[in-house]
Amino acid sequence: MEYFLDEQQVTVRDLARRIAEERILPLRAELDEKEEFPWEIIKELADADMFRVFIPEEYEGLGGRCLDLCLVIEELSRACGGIAISYAANALGCLPLIHHGSEEQKKKYLPQVASGSRLTAFALTESTAGSDAGNIKTSATRRDGGYVLNGTKQFITNGGEAEIYTVIAMTDPSKGSRGASALVVEKDTPGFSFGKKEQKVGIRASSTRELVFRNCTVPEENLIGREGSGFIITVRTIDRSRPGVAAQAVGIAQGALEAAVDYARKRVQFGHPISAQQAVQHMLANMATDLEAARALVYAVARNIDSGAKDFAEAAAMAKVFASDMAMRVTLDAVQIFGGAGYMKDYPVEKMMRDAKITQIYEGTNQVLRNAIALDVLKRRAMRE
Amino acid sequence: MNVVVCMKQVPESVTISGVPQGTASVRPQGKMVINPFDMYALEEGIRLKERYGGRVTAISMGPAEAEEALKEAIALGIGEAVLVCDPILEHSDTLATSYVLARCIERLERPDIVICGRQATDGDTGQVAPQLAEQLGLPFLSYVSRIEDISDGRLTAQRLVDEGHQVVQVSLPAVISVVKEINEPRLPSLRGLMQAKKAEIPRWTAPDLGLDVSKVGLDGSPTRVVNVFVPQRSQQGQMLEGSPESQVDQLLEKLRDAKVI
Numbered sequence: 230m231e232y233f234l235d236e237q238q239v240t241v242r243d244l245a246r247r248i249a250e251e252r253i254l255p256l257r258a259e260l261d262e263k264e265e266f267p268w269e270i271i272k273e274l275a276d277a278d279m280f281r282v283f284i285p286e287e288y289e290g291l292g293g294r295c296l297d298l299c300l301v302i303e304e305l306s307r308a309c310g311g312i313a314i315s316y317a318a319n320a321l322g323c324l325p326l327i328h329h330g331s332e333e334q335k336k337k338y339l340p341q342v343a344s345g346s347r348l349t350a351f352a353l354t355e356s357t358a359g360s361d362a363g364n365i366k367t368s369a370t371r372r373d374g375g376y377v378l379n380g381t382k383q384f385i386t387n388g389g390e391a392e393i394y395t396v397i398a399m400t401d402p403s404k405g406s407r408g409a410s411a412l413v414v415e416k417d418t419p420g421f422s423f424g425k426k427e428q429k430v431g432i433r434a435s436s437t438r439e440l441v442f443r444n445c446t447v448p449e450e451n452l453i454g455r456e457g458s459g460f461i462i463t464v465r466t467i468d469r470s471r472p473g474v475a476a477q478a479v480g481i482a483q484g485a486l487e488a489a490v491d492y493a494r495k496r497v498q499f500g501h502p503i504s505a506q507q508a509v510q511h512m513l514a515n516m517a518t519d520l521e522a523a524r525a526l527v528y529a530v531a532r533n534i535d536s537g538a539k540d541f542a543e544a545a546a547m548a549k550v551f552a553s554d555m556a557m558r559v560t561l562d563a564v565q566i567f568g569g570a571g572y573m574k575d576y577p578v579e580k581m582m583r584d585a586k587i588t589q590i591y592e593g594t595n596q597v598l599r600n601a602i603a604l605d606v607l608k609r610r611a612m613r614e
Numbered sequence: 615m616n617v618v619v620c621m622k623q624v625p626e627s628v629t630i631s632g633v634p635q636g637t638a639s640v641r642p643q644g645k646m647v648i649n650p651f652d653m654y655a656l657e658e659g660i661r662l663k664e665r666y667g668g669r670v671t672a673i674s675m676g677p678a679e680a681e682e683a684l685k686e687a688i689a690l691g692i693g694e695a696v697l698v699c700d701p702i703l704e705h706s707d708t709l710a711t712s713y714v715l716a717r718c719i720e721r722l723e724r725p726d727i728v729i730c731g732r733q734a735t736d737g738d739t740g741q742v743a744p745q746l747a748e749q750l751g752l753p754f755l756s757y758v759s760r761i762e763d764i765s766d767g768r769l770t771a772q773r774l775v776d777e778g779h780q781v782v783q784v785s786l787p788a789v790i791s792v793v794k795e796i797n798e799p800r801l802p803s804l805r806g807l808m809q810a811k812k813a814e815i816p817r818w819t820a821p822d823l824g825l826d827v828s829k830v831g832l833d834g835s836p837t838r839v840v841n842v843f844v845p846q847r848s849q850q851g852q853m854l855e856g857s858p859e860s861q862v863d864q865l866l867e868k869l870r871d872a873k874v875i
């Protein structure tokens with residue numbers, strides 16, 4: 230379908246597609262198998278200016294539009310969801326700086342991110358605080374013009390590989406969710422180390438790791454926004470980044486659909502390609518229809534954000550829920566169309582199925598997001614009474 | 615360091631729909647791309663600029679559409695580009711082409727190194743680079759697979775030869791042709807692509823270069839392509855059958871018949 234992308238968006242999409250096809254495709258199976266961080270591809274993406282896409286022009290970026298970023302994530306995910314998230318997590322990691330950082334913080338960090346010379350990550354989740362993010366225990370205590378961090382973050386994408394971390398920690402536990410703050414912590418800060426590296430079902434090329442803070446002191450100027458604004462920053466950040474996860478889902482599903490179509494045309498049973506079977510055709514039709522619907526929603530939400538809209542949280546959640554559920558169905562059906570071959574590592578669809586699953590879980594599980602969407606739906610009705 | 619890279623546009627081999635028969639004046643139809651060997655020349659030019667500073671300019675002689683190829687070169691990181699474009703240059707052979715390129719290079723700031731791809735995938739002659747060196751009166755190194763060092767006005771390079779590698783030194787300025795072993799060409803960058811879209815590529819005509827028209831085009835070309843044809847596939851392979859022992863016997867007999875042993 231024609232989405233009326235502008236010239237820059239077409240350029241961004243086409244180059245991302247070229248990188249995916251020429252550089253990622255030949256490597257994806259090996260990186261998945263070895264659970265290896267895709268440094269070689271990250272370097273290619275940096276050289277190609279892909280890290281500039283999500284950074285504003287003033288800080289050596291190319292505008293920082295959400296749709297442009299979604300296009301890159303979608304194209305990379307079409308080849309490998311794991312590599313795509315290793316890239317996309319950088320946008321998540323520096324969104325707090327872009328929207329809530331001081332001019333000095335932006336000048337210091339954003340050009341480094343734009344050039345791809347330093348990766349970023351966003352650290353909220355802890356063992357006791359997943360969906361219940363308000364229950365984080367990591368503390369940041371004010372002392373001698375700085376903050377001393379103690380605690381452990383878990384499941385942090387780009388953990389260990391990134392050099393700039395936005396960490397959400399409690400500066401005043403007595404205030405509950407109003408006592409959290411966002412802080413920049415750089416790799417190699419004394420007291421900051423990395424714990425367990427997770428072994429995962431999917432997106433295995435990405436790194437998911439524990440961050441351990443033991444009396445880790447950062448200077449006062451590393452506070453993003455005001456003290457106590459940590460949760461507001463978190464919510465706004467994830468609202469903005471959810472279309473990216475949705476785009477990841479769309480890309481993974483696109484890759485699965487293409488693989489399934491190719492296979493269905495080639496695989497002969499009962500004297501005909503299986504694509505001649507109506508049962509298979511209808512599966513393909515549903516996959517293509519769901520996929521296009523998800524893509525249209527994701528692009529619409531991204532455009533909405535780019536237009537400067539303030540009120541996009543619900544739409545962003547919808548895009549993430551719809552696209553990720555779609556990707557799970559589409560990749561499962563792709564495996565089904567491949568039959569036994571689909572269950573084997575020789576073909577790419579089992580990896581896509583494994584990769585798709587995460588999109589229903591991170592940046593808010595689909596259950597939690599449905600709670601939020603339902604709340605908005607009901608609130609709107611109640612307000613009319 | 616001042617580098618000039620010579621490049622041309624060719625039909626992409628995978629998209630060519632059959633070779634036109636007859637004389638060479640028909641161009642095969644297909645998507646036009648930068649001659650694959652020139653990609654290595656462009657990459658090496660950009661690397662030299664990154665390593666030693668200075669400028670790198672891509673030049674091409676070709677039809678107006680060749681501007682696309684030069685824009686692609688700019689997207690990769692080539693600073694400047696010039697298209698030599700004039701209807702009277704059509705059907706120039708390698709000698710005429712090298713004459714035109716030489717005159718074009720003489721109009722640019724004097725280069726330290728001129729880099730060409732080893733050959734173009736359409737004509738496949740590999741003659742333009744050495745002829746260009748001759749036209750410019752410069753030393754020539756063919757099949758360069760590695761630039762080892764550039765210092766004190768000399769270039770040390772590895773050449774790919776049948777028996778292995780040869781390390782040679784040449785005084786600069788010089789013309790070199792490069793093989794695919796020399797590097798891995800990069801992909802363009804977004805900023806490069808955006809710059810390329812806006813770039814205005816100067817077009818130089820025969821009068822601009824003060825060309826002697828008797829040395830260019832079909833009439834100025836000493837060589838003529840008399841015929842272009844698809845070679846007959848000769849099916850000379852023969853499968854021997856039977857037990858391994860009898861196959862060996864049959865093979866020996868055939869080798870003796872052929873007076874090879």
Ligand SMILES: Cc1cc2nc3c(=O)[nH]c(=O)nc-3n(C[C@H](O)[C@H](O)[C@H](O)COP(=O)(O)OP(=O)(O)OC[C@H]3O[C@@H](n4cnc5c(N)ncnc54)[C@H](O)[C@@H]3O)c2cc1C
Pocket residue numbers: 318350351352353354358359360361383384385386387429437587590591592593594595596597600
């Ligand atoms: C690969 C990976 C990468 C990640 N990257 C990052 C990262 O970079 N930074 C970061 O901070 N975090 C990251 N996370 C954490 C991720 O966001 C959380 O895992 C996610 O929010 C869910 O939290 P949880 O795992 O604790 O699950 P839980 O909160 O324990 O949820 C378990 C189940 O209960 C359901 N549930 C919980 N509460 C409710 C409720 N109120 N209503 C209905 N259902 C509910 C959930 O939907 C889920 O099905 C990552 C996780 C993974 C797996």
